[in-house]
Every structure is written in C-alpha cells, then in structure tokens.
Amino acid sequence: MTDKIKELLHDLANLQQPYSLESLRLIFEKKKELFVKDVKLNEKYTSHWLVLCDINSEIVEWQRLQAELQKVANLKLEITALSSQHKIIQSRLKKIKTELLQKKGYFNHNAKPLFDTYHSYLLSKTPLLATAIPTHPSQQQRVLSAYLTILEEQLNALVLKTVRLNLADVLHRRRSFSANLKQLNIIVTETSTDAPQIYEKMKAIKARLVHFKTEFAKAQRELTENLSNQEVQKEIEYKLSLIETSKAELLSVGVKIAKSDLGQDIKTMLESDYEIAPNKEEFLIKQQNSLQWTNSAFNLHSWYSWSTNSSFNTDLKRSQAEFNYLQLLHQRGELTSRIKLLGEQLTSTSVLVNQSSTAPNSLIDLKKLQEHILQLFSEYAPNRKLTNVSNVSLVTEIADSLNSLDKRIDDAEKSLQLLEKLIEADSEILELRTNHSLTDETETLIPNNEEIIELRSTELQRQQEILILQEKITLCKTCLSHLAAIIKISSEQDTLRKEKKRLQTEMQLKNASQTQIPDCNTYESRIMQIQDTINLQISSLVTCQNLPTEMEIPIEPENEVNTEFTMLKKYQDDLCSWNSLICSNNQRATPSFQKWYQQLYIALQMHTFDETSCYQACQLLRDIHFELQSPNNDVLTHYQTLCADPQNQWQQLIQFKPPLPLVNDNNELAAVQHPALSRYLQALYEQQQVLEKYHSKESELLLQAIQNLHQGCLLYESNPKHPALQYLISNVDDPRYEILQKHRGFNIVNEWLAKFCSLLFDLIKNQQERTNYRQSFFFKPTKTVKLLQDTKAELISCMVG
Structure with a gap:
C-alpha cells in the first residue's frame, strides 16, 4: 500500500494546475484499493493517505453533483417535453372544440327535420314506438340508422317500379329486334345469349358476300369485254327456244290441271296450302312422305283402317290424286318462274348486243376466266348446276347472282344493325338486373299491360318522390357521417382531456421535484468549491512533502502496520465530520473565507497526529461551525486576521483551543x-x-x-x-x-468611559499600540x-x- 501511495503522490506531483477533475477521477480510479474500508497503512504515510482520502471523497462528491446536474437537466428536458405535449394537446383540444361546434351546429340544424319526419312516420305506422326525439349521440345514431333503412326501402320500392318499367321497354324493343331478325331468317330467342356470336358470324357472311360481289363484278366486266356478236345472237336464239319449250310444257301442265277430277273446293284448298307454304319443295316432300306411309305395308294403322274402313281405298286414291295435283301446281310454278327467269335473261342478253365486240381482247384467257367464274359459282352456290355453259350464259348468270347478292348484302347489313341493337338491349337488361340486384326470372319481373299503363302514368310523380327520398337519404347519410365524426371527436376529446390531466399531474409532480432540488448554481458553486479544495489539497501535498519528481523510490516491503493508524483514522474521521457540517453551512460565506477555510482544514489534516492535536482541531472546527450560523462573522474575520496563512500559521488558532x-x-x-x-x-x-x-x-x-x-x-x-x-x-x-x-444595560456606560480613558492615555503617551481598556483600574468586567x-x-x- 505504501508503494501505491507513493505512486499516487508522484502522479499528482506531475500534474499541472488547474487540475482536471476527470483526469483525477481516472488516476484515483486506478488506485481505488487505497480507499477501501479496512485498509491498513504505515503511520508515516497516514497524513498523506488521509488527504488523498479527502481528495477521493471530493471527486466522488463531484461525480454525484455531476449526476445531480444531469438529473436536473433531464428533469428540465422532461418538463419541457411535457409542456410541449401539453401545448399540443391544448391546441388540439381548441381545434376539436371549434370542429365540434361546427359539426354539432350543422347536425342540429339538418337532423331536426329528419327526426320530426321519422317521428311522424312512426306515429302513423306504430304509435307505440314513437318516442321523444333523442338527444344522446348514440341514440341519435340508432334512430337515424333506422330511418335511413326505411328511406332506402321506400326508395328501392319506387326504383324497382321504374326498373320494371324500363325492363319492360327494353324487352319490348328486344322482341321487336328479334322479330325483325326472324324475318331475315335469324333466330334469337329471349333467353338466348349467343347474339354476339351470331353478330360475328353475320359480319363474316357479309364480308364473304361482298367478296363474291366484287369478284363477280370483275369477272362480269372482263367477260363482257370479250363477248362477240355471234355469241350473243346465238345465246338469244337459245333462250328463245327454251322459252318456247317451257311455254309448251306450261300449257300441257295447265291442261292437266284443268282436266283434274278433283272438286273445285279441294283444288282451291290445295292451291291455298301450296301458296302459303314457305318452302314449296319441303311441302311436297312432306306430303309425299305422308302418302307413302299411309300406303306402306308396315303401317299397322293403315292395315287396321283398310280392314275396318270400307272407304279406305277410295280415300287413298283421293289422297294420291291430291298429291298429283300438288305436283302439277308445283310444275306450273316452276315453269312459270323458269319462263320469267328466261325472259329476264333474254332481256339481259339482248342488252349485251350493244356491249359485245367484233374484235375480242386476245390477251385474256377466256378458258381460265370461265374456270374462275365456275369456281366462284361453286363456292357461292354449291347446289347450283349450270348447264349449256357459254360466255353469254355466264354473263347472264353473273348478272342474276349480282342482283341476289345485293339483296343478301342488304339483308346482312340490316341483320347486323338489328343484332347491335339487340346486344345493346341485352346489355341494358343485364345492367338493370346487376345494378338493382334483380335475381328473379325476367318473366316474373315484367309487369303486365295494366301495370305498365299504371307505371307509365305515375312515372313523373314517382321520379319526384325518388328525388325527394334521395335528398333525404343523402341528408341522413351526411348527418350520420357528422354524428359519427362528433362521436369520434368527442371520444378523442375525452382521451385528450385525460391525457392533459395526466400531463398536468405529472408536470406538477416534476415541478414539485424541481422546486425541492437545489438551484444549479448551488451545484456549480459546490463543484467550483470542490475544484478549489482539490487544488489546495494537491498543492499542499506537493509543497509540504519532499516528493521525488521521478519514480526513484525503491519498492520496499510493507512495514508492520502500526496500531496507532486506527486511532489516527478515527481522528481524521472526526475532522471530516465537522468539515462536512461546515461545508454545508458556508455557502453564504465569502469566497475568500471559503478558500481560507479549505487551506486551514488541509493544514489541520496534515498536522493531526495525536489525540491532543485532534481535540484542538475539533474544538476549532466546532467553533467555526458555530460562528457560521451567526449573522455576524466578526469572529471569523478575526480568525482570518490572526491566521492569514493557514499552511504556516495554523497554530495561531489552535493555541486558543483546549x-x-x-x-x-x-x-x-x-x-x-x-x-x-x-x-x-x-x-x-x-x-x-x-x-x-x-x-x-x-x-x-x-x-x-x-x-x-x-x-x-x-x-x-x-x-x-x-x-x-x-x-x-x-x-x-x-x-x-x-x-x-x-456589558449590557447601565454598565455599558462604564465600558464607554473605560474606552474613552484608555484612548486619552494613549494620545497623551503617544503610543502606537492601543491600550486594552478592560485593563483600566476602574473597568468592571x-x-x-x-x-x-x-x-x-x-x-x-x-x-x-
């Protein structure tokens, strides 16, 4: 331990003023084993060790004060943060108050008519439920929600009527489009959803027809340019011969029809049935199949009728005669149509006379052109058989085809337009069903004619009612929104008020704690005092001891611990106790006195080696502590005068103390x-x-x-x-x-008289030193x-x- 004290003293001797407290802390931290409770030292270094203990205690106190200062700073920061939060909450509460006033003002102004209307509604429907208008936000919210449900139900009922009317109008238009498409041989039912596919097919068909029309027109133009007059004349003659032949056949058929044994009424009926048949050939095939089945050996019903009905054979012959008559009618129609067609072709061929050329264009390969035309016909009308093909006949065939193509293209364009409208109608129906969540079958949603008439007559009034309900619903939703905001803001207001109260309580507690904490200036003054004390203590150690400047002291084995060390330590503990009391009471003393006292205390520490010096030092420190508690410090000033240099004159004060x-x-x-x-x-x-x-x-x-x-x-x-x-x-x-x-009282006159006489004697004797007036013969103590x-x-x- 002696070596460690020597090292520590040497380290302190090498330091320069002002001493850094942090550096000292690090130095003393390395030698902390010197300051444990049960340390034992050689008596020779006890005084040094005791001063070092004081320095270490001051450093510990400095650390504590620094920690306290940090606590004060942290407390100020916490109070500042709490104050900032309090201001933010206060500002938010102010905004919330304004916002609540605005929303409550709007709500109270607009919600009252809704509450009144709902109250009247309840009175008319269920009077027992018609209670007073609610005032609490949660009750108001429930009432408005219930009223909103009723308004939406009323609105949905009115809208459904309008939707049903609109749905009926759309379906009526769709049926009209479907009927028009049916006339164009396009079947689209009410439940069909393949209209878009049909539309795409019709677009393709139209494009194909336009393609054929373009190709036929081009081929017709090229073929017409290469016709000769001879070919045209020859074709005209051929057409005339066909017309004559057809007329002869028509005449023969007419004779057969006239000679038919059927009754006139049956003939008229058969002619009517034949005329109204949309497809004549299918009609004849159907009649033929029926006749063959009746005459079939596999028809059990015919066998039964033949065996039971005596007129079965007669009826069978009549049916055969009726079928033959229908065939004659069909032949007549076919021949009539053929003669008409041949007449049209003859007319078309006659027109070609003026268009034909005497010198055909030799650059065109007519054979390939004919093959191309025939290929077009095979693609356009695969079932059409062309006989006696010639250039002129092809031209006339193309002309006939172009006429039919124009009609088919027009029909295709009409079909496309109708399909577009029908698809649009389907979209409207789907939109109506989707937007209004209509899950029932369409037929059940469609009103009957009487309902449609009623719905149309009340549509204007219904739209007005819908507008009124929509306004009420909008207002109701807005009020509910404001009410929800009011509830939310009120909840936030309550939370903020609680938080504000908590912050105020916490601020009060921290402010109370702050008031109990000494002022920072007190801590800083104490730190400065510690700095000065340590400076004095180190200076005393350096100047009072003959310390080596280098570590020349050889490391010696520790001497046997002296039993007086314990007593010396006790003496120093007594001095330290009085020093602590004095330090806690000398804050009001002048800085010069504080410095003087620190020097005196260090000198006392350095020279307290026995019981006598300890008792005298404690007496002196006790007296200084006593005088510090007095407002008049004349005694302490006198002490400073008597002992101006405590390091060397400390005995001037000790001599007064027993x-x-x-x-x-x-x-x-x-x-x-x-x-x-x-x-x-x-x-x-x-x-x-x-x-x-x-x-x-x-x-x-x-x-x-x-x-x-x-x-x-x-x-x-x-x-x-x-x-x-x-x-x-x-x-x-x-x-x-x-x-x-x-003296006090009357005897003070005696004291004044003694003072005056002593002063007078000193003036007479011209003495520099004043005579003690209390030694006068007439002074009474x-x-x-x-x-x-x-x-x-x-x-x-x-x-x-």
Whole structure:
C-alpha cells in the first residue's frame, strides 16, 4: 500500500494546475484499493493517505453533483417535453372544440327535420314506438340508422317500379329486334345469349358476300369485254327456244290441271296450302312422305283402317290424286318462274348486243376466266348446276347472282344493325338486373299491360318522390357521417382531456421535484468549491512533502502496520465530520473565507497526529461551525486576521483551543469533587441558565466554555500534571469570547468611559499600540467573565498549590 501511495503522490506531483477533475477521477480510479474500508497503512504515510482520502471523497462528491446536474437537466428536458405535449394537446383540444361546434351546429340544424319526419312516420305506422326525439349521440345514431333503412326501402320500392318499367321497354324493343331478325331468317330467342356470336358470324357472311360481289363484278366486266356478236345472237336464239319449250310444257301442265277430277273446293284448298307454304319443295316432300306411309305395308294403322274402313281405298286414291295435283301446281310454278327467269335473261342478253365486240381482247384467257367464274359459282352456290355453259350464259348468270347478292348484302347489313341493337338491349337488361340486384326470372319481373299503363302514368310523380327520398337519404347519410365524426371527436376529446390531466399531474409532480432540488448554481458553486479544495489539497501535498519528481523510490516491503493508524483514522474521521457540517453551512460565506477555510482544514489534516492535536482541531472546527450560523462573522474575520496563512500559521488558532473532547450533554460529565471548583462551576451553570432566557448565543458560548472548564477540573482531579491543563489558561483569550466581555444595560456606560480613558492615555503617551481598556483600574468586567476568571484562577491555584 505504501508503494501505491507513493505512486499516487508522484502522479499528482506531475500534474499541472488547474487540475482536471476527470483526469483525477481516472488516476484515483486506478488506485481505488487505497480507499477501501479496512485498509491498513504505515503511520508515516497516514497524513498523506488521509488527504488523498479527502481528495477521493471530493471527486466522488463531484461525480454525484455531476449526476445531480444531469438529473436536473433531464428533469428540465422532461418538463419541457411535457409542456410541449401539453401545448399540443391544448391546441388540439381548441381545434376539436371549434370542429365540434361546427359539426354539432350543422347536425342540429339538418337532423331536426329528419327526426320530426321519422317521428311522424312512426306515429302513423306504430304509435307505440314513437318516442321523444333523442338527444344522446348514440341514440341519435340508432334512430337515424333506422330511418335511413326505411328511406332506402321506400326508395328501392319506387326504383324497382321504374326498373320494371324500363325492363319492360327494353324487352319490348328486344322482341321487336328479334322479330325483325326472324324475318331475315335469324333466330334469337329471349333467353338466348349467343347474339354476339351470331353478330360475328353475320359480319363474316357479309364480308364473304361482298367478296363474291366484287369478284363477280370483275369477272362480269372482263367477260363482257370479250363477248362477240355471234355469241350473243346465238345465246338469244337459245333462250328463245327454251322459252318456247317451257311455254309448251306450261300449257300441257295447265291442261292437266284443268282436266283434274278433283272438286273445285279441294283444288282451291290445295292451291291455298301450296301458296302459303314457305318452302314449296319441303311441302311436297312432306306430303309425299305422308302418302307413302299411309300406303306402306308396315303401317299397322293403315292395315287396321283398310280392314275396318270400307272407304279406305277410295280415300287413298283421293289422297294420291291430291298429291298429283300438288305436283302439277308445283310444275306450273316452276315453269312459270323458269319462263320469267328466261325472259329476264333474254332481256339481259339482248342488252349485251350493244356491249359485245367484233374484235375480242386476245390477251385474256377466256378458258381460265370461265374456270374462275365456275369456281366462284361453286363456292357461292354449291347446289347450283349450270348447264349449256357459254360466255353469254355466264354473263347472264353473273348478272342474276349480282342482283341476289345485293339483296343478301342488304339483308346482312340490316341483320347486323338489328343484332347491335339487340346486344345493346341485352346489355341494358343485364345492367338493370346487376345494378338493382334483380335475381328473379325476367318473366316474373315484367309487369303486365295494366301495370305498365299504371307505371307509365305515375312515372313523373314517382321520379319526384325518388328525388325527394334521395335528398333525404343523402341528408341522413351526411348527418350520420357528422354524428359519427362528433362521436369520434368527442371520444378523442375525452382521451385528450385525460391525457392533459395526466400531463398536468405529472408536470406538477416534476415541478414539485424541481422546486425541492437545489438551484444549479448551488451545484456549480459546490463543484467550483470542490475544484478549489482539490487544488489546495494537491498543492499542499506537493509543497509540504519532499516528493521525488521521478519514480526513484525503491519498492520496499510493507512495514508492520502500526496500531496507532486506527486511532489516527478515527481522528481524521472526526475532522471530516465537522468539515462536512461546515461545508454545508458556508455557502453564504465569502469566497475568500471559503478558500481560507479549505487551506486551514488541509493544514489541520496534515498536522493531526495525536489525540491532543485532534481535540484542538475539533474544538476549532466546532467553533467555526458555530460562528457560521451567526449573522455576524466578526469572529471569523478575526480568525482570518490572526491566521492569514493557514499552511504556516495554523497554530495561531489552535493555541486558543483546549485539547479536550467535545461534550454534547452535561450529563456526560461526572461531578467535580473539589468543593471550590464545584461551587464555581455551579455558579457558571446558573449564569448560563440566566443568559439562555434572553441571549441564546452568549448562553451557548458560555456553555461551551463551562464544559471545557468542567473537563479541566475533572482532568485535574485525575491527573494534576496533565499538559492539557496549560491550554485552559489561554482559552478565555479566544476572540469568540469577546461577546461575553461586553456589558449590557447601565454598565455599558462604564465600558464607554473605560474606552474613552484608555484612548486619552494613549494620545497623551503617544503610543502606537492601543491600550486594552478592560485593563483600566476602574473597568468592571461582566459577571460572566468574572465567573470564568475566578474559576480559572481557582483551577490554577489548585494546580500550583
């Protein structure tokens, strides 16, 4: 341990002022084992170690103060943060209040008509449910939600009527489009959803027809340009011959029809059936199949009729005659159509006479052209058989085909337009069903004719009612939205108010904590004081000890620990206790006194080696602490004057202090057995009781003096030759007892007179040093001082005798 102390002293000696507290902390941290509780040291280094302990304690205190300062700073930051949060919440509450007023104003103004209307509605429907208008937001919300449901149901009922009417109109248009398409041989039912596919097919068919028309027109033009007059004339003659032949056949058929044995009414009926048949050939095939089945050997019904009906054969022959008549009618129609067609072709061929050329274009290959035309016909009309093919006949065939193509293209265009409208109608139907969630079958949704008439007549009124309901619903939803916002904002307001109250409580607690914490200036002043104290302590260590500047001290084995170390440590602990009390009370003292005191305390530490010096030092520190509590610091100023350089003049103050322990209670002292001394002490105690009633400071001072004299008397009785008794002689000369020598009352005149006479004598004698006026022959000391002097005189006489 001795080596570590030497190292630490050497480290401190190498430092330069001002000493950094952080650097010192690091240095002392490395030697922290020196400052443990049960450390044992050589007596030689005890004083150094004790000063180092003080320095270490000051460093620890500095760390604590720094931590306290940080706590204060953190507390200020917390209070600032809480204040900022409080301001934010206060601002938000102000905005919320304004917002609530606006929304409540809007709600109260617009919701009242809704509540009144709903109340009237309930009165008309269910009077028992018609309660008073609610005032609580949650009740208002339930009422408005219920009213909104009713309004939406009423609106949906009215809208459904309009939707049904619109649906009927759309379906009527769709049926019209479907009927028109049916006339164009396109079947689209009401439930069919393949209209888009049919539309695409019709687009393809139209494109194909346009293609054929273009190709036929081109081929017709090229073929017409290469016709010769001879070919045209020859074709005309051929057409004429065909017409004549057909007319002859038509005449023959007409004769057969006229000679038919059927009755006129049957003929008329058959002619009517044949005329109304859309497809004549299918009609004949159907009649033929029916006749063959009736005459079939596999028809059991025919066998039954043949066996039971005697007129079966007659009826069968009549049916055969009727079928033959139908065939004649069909032949007549076919021949008539053929003659008409041949006539048209003849006319077309006659037109070609003027268009034919005497010199055909030899650049065109007519054979390939014919093949191309025939290929077109095979693609356009696969079932069409062309006979006696020639250039002229092809031209006429193309002309006929172009006429039919124009019609088919027109029909295709009409079909496409109708399909577009039908698809649009389907889209409208789907939109109506989707938008209004119509899941029933369409037929069940369509109103009948009477309903349609009624719906049309009430449509205008219904639309007005719908507008009114929509306005109410919009207003109701807006009010519900405002009400929800009011509830939400009110909830936020309650939460913010609770948070505001919590912040206020927390701020109050922290402000209360802040008021209990000393001002930062106090901490900073204490830190500066610590800095000064440490500077003085280190300087004292460096200047008072002959420390090597280098680590020349050889490491020696530790000496045997002296038993006096424990006592020395106890003495220093006593000094430290009084020092702590003084440091806690000297904040109001001047900086010069604080510095002087630190120097004095360090000097006392350095020179306290035994019981005598410890008792004297404790007496001095106790007296300094006592005087610090007095508003008048004349005694302390006097001490500073007597001991201007504490490091070298500390004994000037110690000499006034008896080497006696401090006494807290008179009961701790035993009774003095010497009669005279006991009597004087008793008189002093009585005088102290008198002073205590009116002069507390003087009473306390006297008590301290009495306790010292009391201990001196006891010490005399136990050891008359004890050296401590010598210090009691100068004890009364201590400047702090000056106040006990001052008169009060009438005797103060005596004191003034003594002062005046002493001053006058000094002027007459021209003396530089002032004469003590209390030594004048006519000066009368105070009763307290007289008792002290008498007691001390008695003690001295006892010691001498």
